Amino acid sequence: MKLGLVSFTARGRALGEHLVDGLSQSNQAELVLWDKSQISLKAFVADHFRSLDGFVFIGAIGIAVRLTAPYLESKAQDPAVVVLDEGGRYVIPILSGHLGGANHLARDIGRLIGAEPVITTSTDVHGIFAVDTWSQRQGCEILEIDRIKNISGALLDGQPVGLVSDFEIGGKLPEGLTPAVSGLVGICVSISEQKQPFEATLHIVPKCVTLGIGCRRGTDFEDLERFIIETLAEKDISLKAVSALHSIDLKKEEPCLLRFSETYGIPFKTFSAWELMDVQGTFERSAFVESITGVDNVCERSAMAADQGDRLGSGTEFDLVSDTEFGLVSDTEFGLVSDTEFGLVSDTEFNLGTDNESNLGTDSKFNLKTVISGVNADGAVANSRRLIITKHQTSGMTLAAAIEDWRCEF
Structure with a gap:
């Protein structure tokens, strides 16, 4: 979250420095500080209102209201605005409490500085589902x-x-x-x-749909845009459901794909031919496409390709700390905590089996490809996506779509 921080007095600036240290160290936010010697406050708010995720004002609510009011559009677009008194006693979200995250930000700031969040949205006040x-x-x-x-x-x-x-x-x-x-x-x-x-x-x-796209070099943006939108409409898939646009790395600088990504705010990621050929599944093969790109189907494999780090791939190896010893007995289970760097969910267990060596020694490595849940016995990643649009083609453009195994979780 990127926030603009505004303060007016020495006491306010001291409180602001506390916020900068706390929010930055916890990786909760990156703060942009208003410097009155460089820019007027009115210009600072105007310049950053659409580029920042929110503002924190340390001072009177009225100042925040007057400065932000001219730029308000809708709760879907407006940034979070939170106000603190200079004494650090109260933190009050005044704009975009839910969608903009102002209520959540106010609670985070409250915990950080010991202030009381003043939440006024009705669902929060009454404990009702928002x-x-x-x-x-x-x-x-x-x-x-x-x-x-x-x-x-x-x-x-x-x-x-x-x-x-x-x-x-x-x-x-x-x-x-x-x-x-x-x-x-x-x-x-x-x-x-x-x-x-x-x-x-x-x-x-x-946002659980990934599009895989292939196109000729120099394809017009308007043609690509029309092709994607019409194909999704034909299949009754909302463009809002698209979380990512994938293709082969030969297309990483393709102007029409880059422009589509920027226009619709959809991340664009490319994969090497080797990475795409490693994707598991049944795909429509094209010898011609393979002779040009090194992969037999760009769009379907791209749609099914998971970002690196989503799961442990085949042959993944881990360097163990020098001289570390592990007593790996039969049926040993490891409860890996949530948010580990390997992306394993809370309480995930895996069995290292029998006959493992108890001392892995200096600089030892072991391969997890056959023991991690979600990885096939041959070492290939078990994909949680499935194709919902197979190769759809027109005028030098191809499209496929895959959907993730998403849950409506309460």
Whole structure:
């Protein structure tokens, strides 16, 4: 999160320095400080309002309101704005509490400096499910921002809110949410924008689709854009569901792909022919494409390719610390904590089996490819994606799409 920090007095600046140290050291935020000797405050806010994720003002709320008001557009676009008093007693989110993350930021700052967060959003005050906060936490896109109030209003009034999900539901549903196929007000979790199960349907689109693209050199951006949008519409897949655009590394500088990525804010990643050929699955093969690119199918394999680090690949090796000894007995289990650098989820267990050497010695290595859950016996990564659009081709462009095994988790 990138934040603008504004303070006016020596006491405010001291508090600001405390925030900079705390938020930076915890990797929670990168802060851009206003320097009145370099730029006016009005110009600072105007220049950064759309480029920063939020602002922290240390001073009067009225100043923050007057400075930010001219640039407000919608809760889907406005940055978080949080205000602290110079005494560090209260921290108050005043803009984009849910979607912008101001409430969460206020709580983080409160814990850091011992201030009391003053949260005024009704769902938080009453402990009611906040659909916009949940959607953001799940990495989803809300299509109808103006209908959030329908969901929150119904829940606050004690009225049932229906839920339709094309994905497996995990956890316990929040109070007030009820699985339903129709009704007055409800939430539809889907990669389709066309489903309307409720009279007032709030569509929540998980970002779980990866596009694999192949194209001729010099393809026009307008042609590529039309091809992608029309293909997705034909298959009833929202563009909002696309989390990444993949291709072969021969296309890493292709202008139309770079422009599409920038225009729609979709990350663009390329893979070598070797990496793509290592992707497991059944794909439509083209000897001609392979003779040119070194891979038999660019779009399908690209769509199915996982970013490096998503999972442990075949033949992954780990250098063990010099002279470290491991007593590896039969059925030894290791509970790996969440957020480890290897991406293994909390409480993941793996069995190192029998007959392992108890002393791995200096600079020893061992290969985990046959013991890590999710890796096939031949060492290939077990892919959690599946193709939902196989090779679709027109005028020198090809497209495929894969969907991740996403869960609607509460």
